[in-house]
Amino acid sequence: MDSKRKILDAIARHKHPPVPLPDLDRLGFISGDQVAAFTATLTAIGGRSFQLGGKMAIAEKVRELWGGRGRVITTLDYLADVGEQVFPGDIIPQRLHDVELAIIEARYAVAENGAVWIPEVLMGHRIVPFICQHLAVVVPIGAILPTMHDAYRLIGSEQYGFACFIAGPSKTADIEQALVLGAHGPRTMTVFILVETT
Amino acid sequence: MDHASLASTFNKDEPRVDWHDESLWWVRQKRDLQARSVADWEVLREVASAIKNNVLANLGTYLQAFESHAIKRGIVVHWAADAGEHNAIIHRILEENRITAMVKSKSMLTEECGLNAYLADRGIHVVDSDLGERILQLADERPSHIVMPAIHKKKEEIGELFHEFLGTPKGESDPQRLTEAARLHLREVFLTRKAALTGVNFAIAETGEFVVCTNEGNADMGAHLSDVHIASMGIEKLIPQREHLGVFLRLLARSGTGQPITTYSSHFSGPRQGQQMHIVIVDNGRSTQLGRADFKASLKCIRCGACMNTCPVYRRSGGYSYRTTVAGPIGSILAPNLDMRDYADLPFASTLCGSCTNVCPVKIDIHEQLYKWRQVLAKEGHVAHSKSLLMKGAAAVLSRPSWYQVSGKLLRWFLRHFPKIASKFTKWSDHRELPEAPKQTFAGWYKQNRVERNG
Numbered sequence: 001m002d003s004k005r006k007i008l009d010a011i012a013r014h015k016h017p018p019v020p021l022p023d024l025d026r027l028g029f030i031s032g033d034q035v036a037a038f039t040a041t042l043t044a045i046g047g048r049s050f051q052l053g054g055k056m057a058i059a060e061k062v063r064e065l066w067g068g069r070g071r072v073i074t075t076l077d078y079l080a081d082v083g084e085q086v087f088p089g090d091i092i093p094q095r096l097h098d099v100e101l102a103i104i105e106a107r108y109a110v111a112e113n114g115a116v117w118i119p120e121v122l123m124g125h126r127i128v129p130f131i132c133q134h135l136a137v138v139v140p141i142g143a144i145l146p147t148m149h150d151a152y153r154l155i156g157s158e159q160y161g162f163a164c165f166i167a168g169p170s171k172t173a174d175i176e177q178a179l180v181l182g183a184h185g186p187r188t189m190t191v192f193i194l195v196e197t198t
Numbered sequence: 199m200d201h202a203s204l205a206s207t208f209n210k211d212e213p214r215v216d217w218h219d220e221s222l223w224w225v226r227q228k229r230d231l232q233a234r235s236v237a238d239w240e241v242l243r244e245v246a247s248a249i250k251n252n253v254l255a256n257l258g259t260y261l262q263a264f265e266s267h268a269i270k271r272g273i274v275v276h277w278a279a280d281a282g283e284h285n286a287i288i289h290r291i292l293e294e295n296r297i298t299a300m301v302k303s304k305s306m307l308t309e310e311c312g313l314n315a316y317l318a319d320r321g322i323h324v325v326d327s328d329l330g331e332r333i334l335q336l337a338d339e340r341p342s343h344i345v346m347p348a349i350h351k352k353k354e355e356i357g358e359l360f361h362e363f364l365g366t367p368k369g370e371s372d373p374q375r376l377t378e379a380a381r382l383h384l385r386e387v388f389l390t391r392k393a394a395l396t397g398v399n400f401a402i403a404e405t406g407e408f409v410v411c412t413n414e415g416n417a418d419m420g421a422h423l424s425d426v427h428i429a430s431m432g433i434e435k436l437i438p439q440r441e442h443l444g445v446f447l448r449l450l451a452r453s454g455t456g457q458p459i460t461t462y463s464s465h466f467s468g469p470r471q472g473q474q475m476h477i478v479i480v481d482n483g484r485s486t487q488l489g490r491a492d493f494k495a496s497l498k499c500i501r502c503g504a505c506m507n508t509c510p511v512y513r514r515s516g517g518y519s520y521r522t523t524v525a526g527p528i529g530s531i532l533a534p535n536l537d538m539r540d541y542a543d544l545p546f547a548s549t550l551c552g553s554c555t556n557v558c559p560v561k562i563d564i565h566e567q568l569y570k571w572r573q574v575l576a577k578e579g580h581v582a583h584s585k586s587l588l589m590k591g592a593a594a595v596l597s598r599p600s601w602y603q604v605s606g607k608l609l610r611w612f613l614r615h616f617p618k619i620a621s622k623f624t625k626w627s628d629h630r631e632l633p634e635a636p637k638q639t640f641a642g643w644y645k646q647n648r649v650e651r652n653g
Contacts, residue, residue: 006481007433007485008262011485011488018255019252019254020248021439022244022245024245024441027444028238045457089471097389130462131419131422148443162465162467163464165462172330174333174377175351175373175377176373177346180374182377183377184388184415184416184419185414185461186415
């Protein structure tokens with residue numbers, strides 16, 4: 001408590017003229033094909049995407065890409081055939097150390113930087129999108145937004161214990177600026193853009 | 199040793215200096231490509247700057263709002279007036295939980311506070327998990343750059359270290375294979391550590407959450423596998439509202455590494471079930487800087503490193519010549535705040551070209567602050583005697599036309615007869631030849647020619 005008082009008092013000693021907060025409405029507003037832009041950016045940062053018509057097509061694509069390649073976990077019920085279901089609450093994170101592939105859902109995707117927004121409730125457990133060797137994320141095509149401003153406008157005051165923007169596979173360039181994918185997190189990142197057919 | 203002497207040492211290996219210079223310039227060029235791809239880039243910088251100005255004017259209010267929201271979300275908030283208190287708080291948390299080993303992601307604040315050494319002295323083993331920082335920890339060195347800590351290291355040197363400590367084959371220097379070896383080694387660390395420490399990139403007053411940005415995923419691997427997560431932040435990391443993250447996350451990685459965004463922008467808003475989450479809010483001289491009208495803008499810094507990558511002096515003198523955790527142009531205006539006497543040389547380690555100011559995502563007038571620090575330091579008597587004596591001499595001569603004429607004559611005579619001695623007086627001429635002294639002054643030439651024509 002003592003130090004808190006000390007710090008706040010030290011700050012309060014300096015009087016500053018009031019500075020208004022700027023208007024964020026001046027920012028963003030990009031027109032054009034956002035799906036194409038998202039795909040191009042994601043590819044440029046080392047990820048890949050597939051546009052698929054319907055949930056069954058996703059299950060099929062997963063089998064095609066990763067069939068028989070080790071432990072697969074998912075939070076999505078329509079993928080129960082291809083991976084073990086994980087439910088929030090019953091996970092000891094260390095036990096996920098051998099997960100080869102995790103397939104989860106993202107709420108939004110951002111075209112300008114290739115990132116997807118995943119709140120904790122969609123992860124199963126916070127560690128899931130980080131500990132797997134490969135990460136696949138499903139995003140509805142209508143959830144692809146132009147900029148970060150659009151994303152935060154929609155996120156609004158959503159409550160979460162943890163949430164993350166994830167843009168491509170884990171990477172590092174700490175050795176002589178040489179880009180290496182798969183630093184500590186997933187080695188690959190795949191985004192399934194879901195086009196719902198009626 | 200001052201910046202100039204340390205830079206001379208660095209400059210002895212010329213090919214290495216060129217390599218260092220080019221590596222950083224390449225990152226600067228990637229930054230330019232990203233900046234140009236964003237149509238509203240300059241508006242973005244202005245908005246970011248305005249938000250940070252608002253933060254500095256309301257810091258106390260925002261800190262208290264942040265604290266009360268974080269507490270409501272189940273986060274334990276600690277306040278540390280200085281580095282020593284920061285270290286003691288973290289030690290106490292670990293001790294209370296009977297933890298003797300911790301994994302840490304990149305945090306320049308813990309470097310500033312000397313946390314690793316403090317904990318090592320008390321029997322607590324800390325492993326740095328950012329690849330660059332791990333390399334330096336094995337080498338027993340400190341980061342030379344805040345974003346790319348091991349930018350000064352060659353892959354062959356890293357190969358040697360990994361051979362010794364991680365058992366990679368002798369002579370292996372392929373970045374892909376070395377990174378894979380570190381991945382396997384650190385995975386074991388992540389899975390077995392009960393405590394994880396991370397830095398903080400942004401803390402949001404409105405919600406009590408904090409955001410950590412990494413490319414490797416090491417902060418998340420540590421935090422989500424730990425029973426105790428500790429986050430260390432300086433008081434200046436506050437931003438008012440969640441939506442302001444849109445502004446800063448668009449700027450940070452584009453400015454720093456030339457990426458559209460870091461791979462992970464993790465928003466921590468409370469511990470998971472059964473976990474403890476602590477935040478240590480640290481002052482350590484920042485509130486003093488807040489009171490210096492000319493220099494408080496340095497607290498707007500978001501630690502992207504763009505000013506270092508673009509700085510012609512940093513690129514050719516290396517991070518170690520600054521002797522501070524934060525090197526380069528921004529470090530040179532932050533360091534004298536902590537210790538004017540020890541770091542009095544740093545504001546002079548600049549050409550004042552202004553490139554740092556031009557790339558700064560939050561529009562800090564870095565080169566103008568460097569210039570202002572020089573005046574403050576001279577006034578306070580912290581400038582090297584030779585330099586201030588020279589300035590006083592120059593002032594005396596320049597204010598007296600007759601002295602000026604005589605001294606000009608003397609100097610020309612001296613330069614003609616002893617050019618080698620003259621160049622010994624200043625570091626500036628270490629690698630430069632002095633120009634040949636003209637035989638005649640302009641005033642003399644003018645007089646002569648006028649007389650001839652008039653006659």
